[in-house]
Amino acid sequence: MFLESLGIGALLGLLLGLTGAGGSLVALPLLLSLHLPLRDAIGVSLGAVALTALIGAMPRARQGQVAWLPVLLLSLAGLPGNAFGQWLGRFVPEAALLVAFCVLVLWSAWRLWRSAELPRSGNGPLRSLPLLAIGLGVGVLSGLMGVGGGFLIVPALLWFTPLSILAAAATSMAVIALVSGGGFLLYLTHAHPSPLLLGSLAAGGALGVLLGNQLALRLGGPLLQRIFALLLVAASLTLAGQKLF
Numbered sequence: 001m002f003l004e005s006l007g008i009g010a011l012l013g014l015l016l017g018l019t020g021a022g023g024s025l026v027a028l029p030l031l032l033s034l035h036l037p038l039r040d041a042i043g044v045s046l047g048a049v050a051l052t053a054l055i056g057a058m059p060r061a062r063q064g065q066v067a068w069l070p071v072l073l074l075s076l077a078g079l080p081g082n083a084f085g086q087w088l089g090r091f092v093p094e095a096a097l098l099v100a101f102c103v104l105v106l107w108s109a110w111r112l113w114r115s116a117e118l119p120r121s122g123n124g125p126l127r128s129l130p131l132l133a134i135g136l137g138v139g140v141l142s143g144l145m146g147v148g149g150g151f152l153i154v155p156a157l158l159w160f161t162p163l164s165i166l167a168a169a170a171t172s173m174a175v176i177a178l179v180s181g182g183g184f185l186l187y188l189t190h191a192h193p194s195p196l197l198l199g200s201l202a203a204g205g206a207l208g209v210l211l212g213n214q215l216a217l218r219l220g221g222p223l224l225q226r227i228f229a230l231l232l233v234a235a236s237l238t239l240a241g242q243k244l245f
Contacts, residue, residue, distance in 0.1 A: 001034060002200050009204025013052045016176075016205075017212020018219075019228040020169025021150020023205075024049045024180075025105065025235035028146055038094060042146030043187035047198055049148040050181035052205030053173040056213055060170035070161055071174045073128055074135035074153060078179035081139020086186055089144045101145055102236040108151050109232035112158075112225055127160040134160075138175075142183050148176035151232055158225075165224050166216060173209075 008030045012023035024045050031041040060066055089097070134156040138149030150172045157168035187193075216224060 002196060004030075004034060005197050005200040006204040009048060009052065009201035009206075010208035011204075012048060012201070013056065013205035013208025013210070014212040014215075015208075015231060016049070016052055016148075016150070016173060017056050017209040017214075018169075018216050019150070019154065019212075019224060019231070020172035021148065021154045021176075021228065023052065023150070024147040025151060025232065026238075027201075029235070029238050039089070040191065040193065042089075042144075043184065043191055044193050044197060044201070045146035046142065046148075046180045046187060047184040047193070048201035048205055049146075050177050050184050051202045052209050053148060053180065054177035055206045056209035057170060057173035057177055059210075059213060061174065063170075065167045065170035066174050067157075067161065067163055067167060067171045068174075069126065070131055070157060070163075070171055071178070073131040074138065074156075074175045075178040077132045077135030078139035078142065078149070078175065079182045081136040082143040082179055082183040083139075083186060085140040085143020085145075086183065087143075088140070092144070097144055098240065101141070101147075102240045104141075105151055105232050105236040108155055109229040109236070112155055112232070113229040126162070130160045131156060135175075135179075139179055139183075142179055143186075146183075148180050150176055151228075154228065165222075169216060169224070 008027055012027040015026060016023040027048060028041060028045050031045055032038065036044065057066060134152055138152050141147055142149050153172040153175055154168050157163050157171055158165065163171060
């Protein structure tokens with residue numbers, strides 16, 4: 001299991017560094033393939049995503065790419081949303097969760113693909129209320145499904161702030177570190193995941209996210225956005241195929 005989880009962590013980190021999202025969408029199906037129960041896979045995914053995102057966000061913050069006001073708005077709404085999502089997950093059927101999750105991811109991918117070539121002025125207003133609403137939704141989904149929420153955070157930052165795709169990805173990682181980290185601490189209050197599993201995921205994630213950061217600087221914004229959209233489609237179909245058929 002050590003090598004498998006190391007590889008899962010590296011893939012998670014690579015995708016987070018490239019796009020600011022998507023890592024947990026791939027990590028959750030792969031963790032389920034290790035025969036972890038869904039709730040444990042969700043909790044472990046939160047921890048791995050939080051630490052990997054933190055490692056990825058720190059160098060991008062030093063480069064001035066993290067926008068702290070959106071981080072604050074999204075995190076303030078996301079942390080209580082995460083607690084609510086973990087509570088709600090005890091009562092929602094797994095199949096219903098997975099269907100809703102896949103539909104949301106596919107819709108987000110479609111919107112991102114269509115908007116990849118749209119010009120960005122770089123001076124539009126920051127819209128606080130939509131960001132708070134997205135933050136709450138991200139927190140709930142994070143608690144329910146163990147995802148970092150970057151697949152919603154990155155599009156929200158592109159639609160409701162003047163940030164570029166690179167800055168949106170960096171800002172997304174900072175939000176994910178806070179919201180998923182809070183959710184992981186809640187998970188630890190009633191569970192005891194394997195330290196070896198967590199350590200190997202974190203080690204692979206650290207290597208992957210640093211590599212992803214460097215690749216992101218060399219790829220253009222529209223290309224990154226379309227890579228992200230294709231990744232979302234692939235992850236959604238993989239998860240649906242594993243759990244629903």
